[in-house]
Ligand SMILES: Nc1ncnc2c1ncn2[C@@H]1O[C@H](COP(=O)(O)OP(=O)(O)OP(=O)(O)O)[C@@H](O)[C@H]1O
């Protein structure tokens with residue numbers, strides 16, 4: 001029985017998910033202690049982090065798009081089995097930086113494999129496990145890319161960050177379609193706002209869904 005609460009953070013590159021997650025963790029960790037699991041995709045455990053390194057390595061320019069989609073799904077399956085399910089079974093609040101919506105947006109729309117095909121392929125990996133809440137950090141693609149270029153060292157920019165603007169525009173458009181298709185699960189935040197406001201709105205959504213932890 002999975003009694004915990006599962007919340008994912010989604011958005012285009014540079015939307016501010018990772019910094020918001022760090023700020024939220026600093027605010028709620030003192031209260032929640034070991035009832036809180038913070039994790040990310042691809043990654044979250046040694047096997048999935050190893051797959052992440054292969055996927056994001058800028059040297060892997062010849063990776064086939066379906067190979068890429070399958071590697072994300074493989075990392076996800078391991079993450080679910082080894083990290084997410086045990087945490088939910090232990091009644092924890094799980095906050096995850098990216099999950100299956102990333103595959104639909106990046107591989108389905110960005111790589112143009114097909115959003116339905118990627119969603120279907122991932123039902124095998126997830127066995128139908130979806131977040132109770134997805135906080136979608138919405139920014140125009142060029143805003144996210146400008147942030148990344150302004151703040152990251154050249155060696156921190158990965159294989160997907162260096163994709164062309166058209167790719168990132170397709171990713172953002174797919175996220176907006178997902179949000180419109182699943183408004184009860186996916187809640188949109190205007191992530192062009194100041195960081196403190198973005199964090200306050202994300203935390204309010206988390207508290208609404210995970211009431212009993214606060
Ligand atoms: N609301 C904001 N306004 C301006 N800059 C921001 C905001 N939020 C985050 N940033 C800055 O933008 C950059 C990207 O933020 P962050 O790494 O949190 O984004 P991300 O969504 O996790 O990106 P990625 O998915 O590419 O890892 C960082 O340098 C961060 O300080």
Ligand SMILES: Cc1cn([C@H]2C[C@H](O)[C@@H](COP(=O)(O)O)O2)c(=O)[nH]c1=O
Pocket residue numbers: 013040041042072098099100102103104106107160161
């Ligand atoms: C889970 C997932 C991620 N991606 C992409 C999105 C980002 O460009 C990178 C992950 O890096 P981050 O800095 O940790 O956000 O991978 C993807 O294309 N498909 C996925 O399923």
